[in-house]
Amino acid sequence: METSSVGNTNTGSIHVLAAADLSALLEAIVAEGYRLVGPRIRNGTAVLDEISGAAQLPRGYRDSQRPGEYRISANGSGETNAGRYFDYVVGPTSVKRFLYPPRRKVLEAERSGGQWKITEPADDYPPTAIVGLRSCDLAAVRILDRVLLNDIYPDPVYAARRKATLMIGVDCAHPSETCFCTSMGGGPSVESGYDLNLTELGDGATHRFLIAAGSDRGEKLMASLRLSTATSDDLAAGAAQRKSAEAALAQNPPMQDAREVLANAWNSTRWDSIAQRCMACANCTMSCPTCFCVDIEDETDLTGEHADRWQTWDSCFTMGHSYVHGGAVRKETTSRYRQWMTHKLSSWHDQFEMSGCTGCGRCITWCPVGIDIREELAAIRTDQKTDVPEAAQ
Amino acid sequence: MSARKKAQSNKKPKLAVFKFASCDGCQLSLLDCEDELLDVAGAVDIAYFPEATRAVMKGPWDLTLVEGSITTPHDAERIHQIRRQSKMLVTIGACATAGGIQALRNFGNVNAYVSAVYAHPEYIETLRTSTPIADHVKVDFELNGCPINKYQLLEVINATVNGRRPNINPNSVCAECKLRGTSCIMVSQGIPCMGPVTHAGCNAICPFYNRGCFGCYGPKEATNTAAVATRFRELGLNNEDVMRQFRMFTAAAREFEDESVAAEKFEAESLI
Numbered sequence: 001m002e003t004s005s006v007g008n009t010n011t012g013s014i015h016v017l018a019a020a021d022l023s024a025l026l027e028a029i030v031a032e033g034y035r036l037v038g039p040r041i042r043n044g045t046a047v048l049d050e051i052s053g054a055a056q057l058p059r060g061y062r063d064s065q066r067p068g069e070y071r072i073s074a075n076g077s078g079e080t081n082a083g084r085y086f087d088y089v090v091g092p093t094s095v096k097r098f099l100y101p102p103r104r105k106v107l108e109a110e111r112s113g114g115q116w117k118i119t120e121p122a123d124d125y126p127p128t129a130i131v132g133l134r135s136c137d138l139a140a141v142r143i144l145d146r147v148l149l150n151d152i153y154p155d156p157v158y159a160a161r162r163k164a165t166l167m168i169g170v171d172c173a174h175p176s177e178t179c180f181c182t183s184m185g186g187g188p189s190v191e192s193g194y195d196l197n198l199t200e201l202g203d204g205a206t207h208r209f210l211i212a213a214g215s216d217r218g219e220k221l222m223a224s225l226r227l228s229t230a231t232s233d234d235l236a237a238g239a240a241q242r243k244s245a246e247a248a249l250a251q252n253p254p255m256q257d258a259r260e261v262l263a264n265a266w267n268s269t270r271w272d273s274i275a276q277r278c279m280a281c282a283n284c285t286m287s288c289p290t291c292f293c294v295d296i297e298d299e300t301d302l303t304g305e306h307a308d309r310w311q312t313w314d315s316c317f318t319m320g321h322s323y324v325h326g327g328a329v330r331k332e333t334t335s336r337y338r339q340w341m342t343h344k345l346s347s348w349h350d351q352f353e354m355s356g357c358t359g360c361g362r363c364i365t366w367c368p369v370g371i372d373i374r375e376e377l378a379a380i381r382t383d384q385k386t387d388v389p390e391a392a393q
Numbered sequence: 394m395s396a397r398k399k400a401q402s403n404k405k406p407k408l409a410v411f412k413f414a415s416c417d418g419c420q421l422s423l424l425d426c427e428d429e430l431l432d433v434a435g436a437v438d439i440a441y442f443p444e445a446t447r448a449v450m451k452g453p454w455d456l457t458l459v460e461g462s463i464t465t466p467h468d469a470e471r472i473h474q475i476r477r478q479s480k481m482l483v484t485i486g487a488c489a490t491a492g493g494i495q496a497l498r499n500f501g502n503v504n505a506y507v508s509a510v511y512a513h514p515e516y517i518e519t520l521r522t523s524t525p526i527a528d529h530v531k532v533d534f535e536l537n538g539c540p541i542n543k544y545q546l547l548e549v550i551n552a553t554v555n556g557r558r559p560n561i562n563p564n565s566v567c568a569e570c571k572l573r574g575t576s577c578i579m580v581s582q583g584i585p586c587m588g589p590v591t592h593a594g595c596n597a598i599c600p601f602y603n604r605g606c607f608g609c610y611g612p613k614e615a616t617n618t619a620a621v622a623t624r625f626r627e628l629g630l631n632n633e634d635v636m637r638q639f640r641m642f643t644a645a646a647r648e649f650e651d652e653s654v655a656a657e658k659f660e661a662e663s664l665i
């Protein structure tokens with residue numbers, strides 16, 4: 001893992017890329033042998049998927065996200081953002097889908113003459129450039145790195161995919177109502193973890209990008225582009241855009257005390273109220289860019305001479321997740337939601353010295369009944385304040 | 394190839410397939426396994442399967458697949474005889490596991506239907522309700538679906554032959570949407586979808602085609618139907634619409650039945 005070239009903060013100076021030259025950047029990336037992945041509209045959502053070039057990016061689109069609700073449309077906000085490429089925020093897919101796929105065969109076994117021969121199938125992940133990653137996406141990569149690379153048992157497939165992935169970040173101009181990255185200590189602009197980062201400025205005749213490299217791979221790509229040095233006006237425009245994005249995020253409730261609040265909340269009455277609304281459907285965990293739980297299943301063919309072992313995304317909301325000999329430990333949704341939220345925001349610190357949450361808001365938007373982790377934390381905190389007798393405070 | 398070889402040397406498990414009130418669709422899924430059918434035929438002795446062969450081998454059977462629900466006094470008897478002859482009894486499909494579409498009669502008056510449909514209602518001997526097999530005899534495994542997924546059926550046969558538990562996921566249809574990368578249509582388009590309360594197994598076909606899940610696979614494990622019903626109402630469904638969401642192919646599955654009855658009750662109360 002050459003961490004030196006992946007995941008550093010800005011090493012180079014900031015330049016300006018003309019909006020019309022975004023295609024030139026993407027073409028340069030393809031010429032380097034990368035498969036191109038970026039946001040594109042599918043079934044009324046901006047998903048991360050393979051794209052052929054800049055023409056497939058959702059230009060002029062804005063999204064609106066609320067608990068349990070997502071909409072995206074071209075110029076839906078009524079504002080003029082004609083031709084801007086990245087005016088929406090994260091959609092249902094995350095970088096996890098690429099680095100840590102939903103389903104993967106981890107081994108094959110063949111029996112002949114009473115002997116098992118076990119082979120590891122080769123991973124078929126091509127060098128991939130992901131365009132349009134947000135600050136919270138790159139924060140998720142840092143968390144996944146800690147869990148899957150820098151722990152006792154590193155995941156070799158994750159390591160290889162991570163190395164083969166070029167990360168092109170984008171600063172967020174219009175956070176959605178479900179975004180709360182700043183409450184989790186990041187965003188809305190990209191700070192680190194990118195190979196290249198873009199700040200989209202202006203529209204129409206003033207449409208341009210600030211561009212900065214965060215790795216050698218990024219520097220090399222930049223060197224091949226037609227760029228100009230950023231003027232103080234360009235930098236001021238970037239700062240102003242950042243300020244307005246931060247203002248939109250400032251309405252979020254404080255969450256800095258999440259670790260302590262949840263560490264002492266195992267008997268909060270709030271868990272029961274959540275369980276009445278929660279369907280244990282697993283949408284939150286599967287949408288979350290950092291939830292890493294998987295299930296391992298063995299499949300045999302009819303002869304019993306051939307077996308495959310599969311790794312599939314699992315969720316702490318399933319009964320099987322807490323199954324031990326004799327039954328599931330977390331039978332009630334009460335304890336499953338508590339496990340999820342407590343792990344994400346509190347015990348993750350104990351386990352990995354960091355929070356498990358980036359504040360991307362996917363678990364809020366993509367919960368079909370709109371359960372909001374921010375609101376639940378606030379309610380649990382209030383609960384504690386009213387529960388604890390005066391003397392104990 | 395080795396399936397057949399092994400089959401010649403070992404004693405093969407005996408498979409029987411029985412039908413009760415149903416459309417035959419589920420047992421036909423077995424014949425639909427064209428590529429795998431010869432392997433199945435090599436791995437088991439098909440002892441009784443009228444849709445496929447005229448051969449009849451007496452019980453006991455190692456694996457008995459039962460399709461259909463119990464709707465007549467005669468069938469209520471017959472299923473006990475089958476159970477006595479079956480080592481492992483697996484019910485397949487919405488009829489056998491949840492009473493099927495014909496369980497809609499449970500919510501009406503069956504005699505009224507009989508007189509409306511048949512010229513000579515006096516010849517018809519039927520029960521008031523359509524009930525799942527598990528209401529009558531012990532069932533070792535239930536394979537949900539309307540119709541069942543043929544790959545899941547193969548997995549059940551395969552697991553039984555190899556003496557292991559079948560890998561059949563009891564989670565939500567939503568988990569399948571997420572795995573295959575379908576963006577949630579309830580969240581992004583406001584389409585009412587039964588996915589969050591429905592048992593996985595179909596690979597979330599309907600949401601992929603922009604259609605809300607119909608609930609064909611019945612309730613998922615530890616389901617919360619009231620929560621999704623509340624969401625349906627927020628999306629503009631009235632009590633009758635909510636009742637219909639839950640009263641489809643698996644209307645008599647307990648959790649779905651309770652929710653559809655509750656919706657009817659709300660409606661009745663709102664009219665007072």
Ligand code: SF4
Nearest residue numbers: 288357358360361363
């Ligand atoms: S817990 Fe929610 S907000 Fe936090 S990273 Fe996961 S999906 Fe995003």
Ligand code: SF4
Nearest residue numbers: 278279281282284367
């Ligand atoms: S919080 Fe929402 S998305 Fe998560 S399991 Fe509960 S209902 Fe499903």
Ligand code: SF4
Nearest residue numbers: 567570577578586588
């Ligand atoms: S479309 Fe339906 S099944 Fe799929 S995630 Fe949404 S609610 Fe669940």
